[in-house]
Amino acid sequence: MDPPPRKPVVVITGASKGIGLAVTKILLEELNANVVAISRTKTPELVALVEANKDALLTVECSVTDATGFSQAIALAEKTYQHIDGLILNAAVMEPLGSIETANLAQWKEHFDINFFSLVTALQLTLPALRKSELRGRVVMVSSGAATGATAGFGVYAASKAAMNSLCRTLAQEEPGIISVALRPGMVDTAMQLALREYGADHLKDADYKKFVDAHAEGRLIKPEDSGYVIAQLALIAEPDLSGQFVSWDSELCGEYRRE
Numbered sequence: 001m002d003p004p005p006r007k008p009v010v011v012i013t014g015a016s017k018g019i020g021l022a023v024t025k026i027l028l029e030e031l032n033a034n035v036v037a038i039s040r041t042k043t044p045e046l047v048a049l050v051e052a053n054k055d056a057l058l059t060v061e062c063s064v065t066d067a068t069g070f071s072q073a074i075a076l077a078e079k080t081y082q083h084i085d086g087l088i089l090n091a092a093v094m095e096p097l098g099s100i101e102t103a104n105l106a107q108w109k110e111h112f113d114i115n116f117f118s119l120v121t122a123l124q125l126t127l128p129a130l131r132k133s134e135l136r137g138r139v140v141m142v143s144s145g146a147a148t149g150a151t152a153g154f155g156v157y158a159a160s161k162a163a164m165n166s167l168c169r170t171l172a173q174e175e176p177g178i179i180s181v182a183l184r185p186g187m188v189d190t191a192m193q194l195a196l197r198e199y200g201a202d203h204l205k206d207a208d209y210k211k212f213v214d215a216h217a218e219g220r221l222i223k224p225e226d227s228g229y230v231i232a233q234l235a236l237i238a239e240p241d242l243s244g245q246f247v248s249w250d251s252e253l254c255g256e257y258r259r260e
Contacts, residue, residue, distance in 0.1 A: 014091030018190035022228035064118035086235035097203035115160035172244030185227035
């Protein structure tokens with residue numbers, strides 16, 4: 001009798017809320033994966049997931065900018081589950097908003113430490129395991145439409161996401177055995193959108209600010225579970241033809257990864 005197929009193991013950053021929490025829950029409850037959830041804090045929702053999935057969910061409190069802590073988290077993941085098959089790079093910040101002229105360079109550098117340089121650290125630490133995955137290693141980077149757009153006051157966030165997309169393209173070339181995808185999740189109903197509505201008016205053009213306010217008022221924000229499902233599926237079964245691409249969660253390319 002053949003042994004049962006082993007469960008895939010996925011590491012995800014920014015797992016305590018928003019998209020990250022939704023993806024973690026989907027991987028555990030719908031897609032039968034083991035999850036290593038890395039986040040700066042443990043929210044009540046994440047704690048509840050731990051209680052319900054004690055053997056399948058390993059949580060680590062760690063900032064993605066803490067290279068030592070992240071290294072220890074990956075070592076613990078490999079010790080616990082013996083392998084890593086997927087990496088979801090979801091942790092990110094939006095701040096600071098504001099013009100290039102008034103930019104605080106120290107804050108921009110801190111932003112890039114979180115939104116970009118932490119990705120490099122995570123990849124360096126997980127690539128050896130991803131290369132060895134029997135299921136073929138996969139990396140999903142949670143990007144944004146801002147990466148290819150042009151919104152005044154959104155400079156550092158747009159730049160960090162554009163850099164992420166470039167990193168994804170390069171990774172696909174350097175690691176052809178690993179499938180790497182950058183995904184645009186759309187305007188998702190998360191704390192980031194709330195923050196834009198609360199103080200975006202002070203930093204964005206009126207028309208751009210109105211776009212975010214209207215999307216919420218008209219019920220057009222995407223549920224974290226919807227684009228989150230695509231992220232979870234890509235981390236497990238993304239096809240090679242997507243590697244290196246920047247794709248939107250609701251595009252034709254992602255049709256087979258969405259819920260039916």
